[in-house]
Amino acid sequence: MNGVARFIARRLAFGVVLVAGVSAIVFFLVNAIGNPIAMLIAGQPNATEEQINQLTAYYHLDEPAWQRYLHWLGNLAHLDFGTSITYNEPVSDMLLVWGSETLKIQIPAILIAFFMAIAIATHASMRQYSRTDFSIMAGALLGQSLPAFLTGLILILVFAYTLGIFPSYGAYSTRNPLLGSPLLDALWHMVLPVSMLAYFNTATLTLLLRANLVEVLRHDYIMAARASGLPERRIVFGHALRNAIIPVLTYLGILFGLMLATAPVTETVFTWPGLGFLYINAIQQLDYPVIMGVSVVIAVMLVLTTLATDIAYVFIDPRIRLD
Amino acid sequence: MASETVTPAPRILLRRQGMWRLGLQRLRRNRSGMLGLSLVAFVVLVAITCHWLAPYDPNDQSAALGFGTSKGPALLHLLGTDRLGYDILSRLVYGAPTALAVGIGAMMIASLIGVTIGGIAGYCGGMVDELLMRFTEFLLVLPVFLVILAVVRLFGIMVVGSWLERVPDLNLITIILLLGCFGWPSIARITRAEFLRLRHAEFVEAARCIGTRQRDIVLRHILPNALPSIIVVVALGVGGAVLAEAMISFLGFGDPNSISWGQLLYFNYETMRIAPWATLAPGAAIFITVLGFNLLADGLSDAFNPRLRQ
Numbered sequence: 001m002n003g004v005a006r007f008i009a010r011r012l013a014f015g016v017v018l019v020a021g022v023s024a025i026v027f028f029l030v031n032a033i034g035n036p037i038a039m040l041i042a043g044q045p046n047a048t049e050e051q052i053n054q055l056t057a058y059y060h061l062d063e064p065a066w067q068r069y070l071h072w073l074g075n076l077a078h079l080d081f082g083t084s085i086t087y088n089e090p091v092s093d094m095l096l097v098w099g100s101e102t103l104k105i106q107i108p109a110i111l112i113a114f115f116m117a118i119a120i121a122t123h124a125s126m127r128q129y130s131r132t133d134f135s136i137m138a139g140a141l142l143g144q145s146l147p148a149f150l151t152g153l154i155l156i157l158v159f160a161y162t163l164g165i166f167p168s169y170g171a172y173s174t175r176n177p178l179l180g181s182p183l184l185d186a187l188w189h190m191v192l193p194v195s196m197l198a199y200f201n202t203a204t205l206t207l208l209l210r211a212n213l214v215e216v217l218r219h220d221y222i223m224a225a226r227a228s229g230l231p232e233r234r235i236v237f238g239h240a241l242r243n244a245i246i247p248v249l250t251y252l253g254i255l256f257g258l259m260l261a262t263a264p265v266t267e268t269v270f271t272w273p274g275l276g277f278l279y280i281n282a283i284q285q286l287d288y289p290v291i292m293g294v295s296v297v298i299a300v301m302l303v304l305t306t307l308a309t310d311i312a313y314v315f316i317d318p319r320i321r322l323d
Numbered sequence: 324m325a326s327e328t329v330t331p332a333p334r335i336l337l338r339r340q341g342m343w344r345l346g347l348q349r350l351r352r353n354r355s356g357m358l359g360l361s362l363v364a365f366v367v368l369v370a371i372t373c374h375w376l377a378p379y380d381p382n383d384q385s386a387a388l389g390f391g392t393s394k395g396p397a398l399l400h401l402l403g404t405d406r407l408g409y410d411i412l413s414r415l416v417y418g419a420p421t422a423l424a425v426g427i428g429a430m431m432i433a434s435l436i437g438v439t440i441g442g443i444a445g446y447c448g449g450m451v452d453e454l455l456m457r458f459t460e461f462l463l464v465l466p467v468f469l470v471i472l473a474v475v476r477l478f479g480i481m482v483v484g485s486w487l488e489r490v491p492d493l494n495l496i497t498i499i500l501l502l503g504c505f506g507w508p509s510i511a512r513i514t515r516a517e518f519l520r521l522r523h524a525e526f527v528e529a530a531r532c533i534g535t536r537q538r539d540i541v542l543r544h545i546l547p548n549a550l551p552s553i554i555v556v557v558a559l560g561v562g563g564a565v566l567a568e569a570m571i572s573f574l575g576f577g578d579p580n581s582i583s584w585g586q587l588l589y590f591n592y593e594t595m596r597i598a599p600w601a602t603l604a605p606g607a608a609i610f611i612t613v614l615g616f617n618l619l620a621d622g623l624s625d626a627f628n629p630r631l632r633q
Binding site for chain 1: 355460461464465466467468469470472473474476477480481566569570573574575576592595596599602603606609610613614617618
């Protein structure tokens with residue numbers, strides 16, 4: 001256990017370095033453009049010099065950049081991300097609200113993809129090189145190469161515009177929720193974005209798992225299991241899957257990171273009120289506390305995901321030791 | 324004597340069985356790899372001949388006066404017009420050189436950095452290796468896409484009023500540079516792995532024994548043998564860069580003056596309900612290009628590492 005604790009400590013230290021690095025890069029980038037207040041307010045004809053100075057002092061923008069960065073880091077220690085310039089709300093509250101919307105589509109998407117991939121890949125690997133196998137592979141290859149946001153646009157075109165079954169944008173109806181139930185309404189809005197993400201994830205995981213299964217099924221112990229007369233279904237689920245699934249589990253972490261990083265795109269397609277959408281707006285409006293907040297939260301999520309997959313590894317595969 | 328007729332044979336055989344020739348022969352037999360190669364060749368061909376292929380000037384908006392904006396495919400405009408009155412087919416065709424410039428330009432920068440860093444790490448080993456690989460890992464975990472978006476936007480503000488503002492296609496060049504400067508970690512990793520594998524290979528030891536210079540060992544003996552694996556990652560990266568540029572443009576951070584598929588999507592996806600062709604056409608173009616490079620990379624990987632395949 002000592003080894004595991006040391007490993008976690010080292011990964012966490014790397015995580016802290018990563019988060020500090022990301023925040024420093026973004027902070028100094030944002031500061032390179034000068035005073036965002038002056039820039040934002042310059043277009044307002046009624047703004048006086050005095051008001052600009054007042055706001056600049058309020059956001060401490062008159063201090064040197066490094067001093068503000070240290071100040072910002074100090075506040076971060078007690079989870080204070082500052083106040084949004086455009087929304088005038090605490091950024092930490094905004095991150096919670098918008099962040100939960102992002103997770104609301106990404107976690108179901110990855111869970112659905114995981115179980116679908118197991119079902120599909122085992123099905124395919126039991127019928128290697130059959131017509132079913134080939135069509136599954138073709139569908140998976142298509143899903144992997146079709147950029148997720150294009151899948152999203154096609155889904156909107158078919159299911160929202162042409163068939164009119166699902167809404168094309170937003171996480172909630174502004175009025176008249178579906179059948180008067182807010183929960184049903186929320187689920188109804190989730191269907192298309194989750195399908196978009198799940199298709200790409202399922203395709204990627206299916207290809208990976210099928211390749212691993214095909215490879216594992218050639219091993220001697222599988223041959224032994226076959227010789228003992230076990231039905232193919234039990235060989236695949238009882239023996240092969242356990243070994244073939246390990247790389248898939250690590251890949252879950254990579255996929256989750258990819259989804260987080262491309263959240264601005266997927267959330268723009270569905271006008272989804274999540275972190276990515278918030279980030280795009282913040283960049284466009286130079287709302288630097290929000291830009292900082294979102295990039296740090298995403299970096300933290302990435303670090304925790306990699307850590308979780310690394311630890312999951314050890315529990316699934318006793319051959320792997322962390323050190 | 325019998326030996327006279329036998330000796331030339333192995334020499335011919337040896338010449339024919341170069342690593343590249345064998346790999347390309349295997350690629351030719353790989354159906355999906357060849358499909359990828361033909362898709363890529365198609366895009367390259369369109370990019371080269373775009374001046375002759377495009378029925379209209381890409382900046383010609385005159386359809387807005389007669390034919391109409393957001394009109395469906397017709398004989399006059401084979402893929403219809405978009406909401407600004409541009410002929411979609413012409414814009415699509417002129418988008419091909421932009422996409423390739425982004426993909427290949429970004430990957431040229433990335434491979435230059437990646438091969439140098441990975442090569443140094445793999446060849447030197449020790450502390451240098453540790454340090455460089457930690458840095459690579461850092462960049463690999465970094466949410467690069469978010470950083471690039473921020474840089475593109477902020478750089479666009481910074482150049483206002485400076486001489487840089489007059490550089491044509493500045494925004495596109497920025498995107499290419501950024502994709503290159505952040506895209507090298509995967510190339511560095513594969514280069515390092517190959518250099519580690521080859522560093523103590525017998526033929527390298529042999530070269531060292533006969534007193535070959537350090538530089539020649541790296542450039543003439545190790546690098547050429549590492550190249551196939553690197554090319555696979557680079558081919559994958561070209562597709563990735565094309566997609567990344569499309570996504571950046573789609574979000575509205577692209578170059579408004581350049582003609583790219585992402586820009587076409589950005590200008591038209593909001594009118595998808597009335598003019599779906601204006602969104603689907605650039606989408607299909609991006610898909611074909613990305614798929615082509617993915618399949619080609621897959622085929623090359625199978626062709627040059629046949630043992631992995633078995």
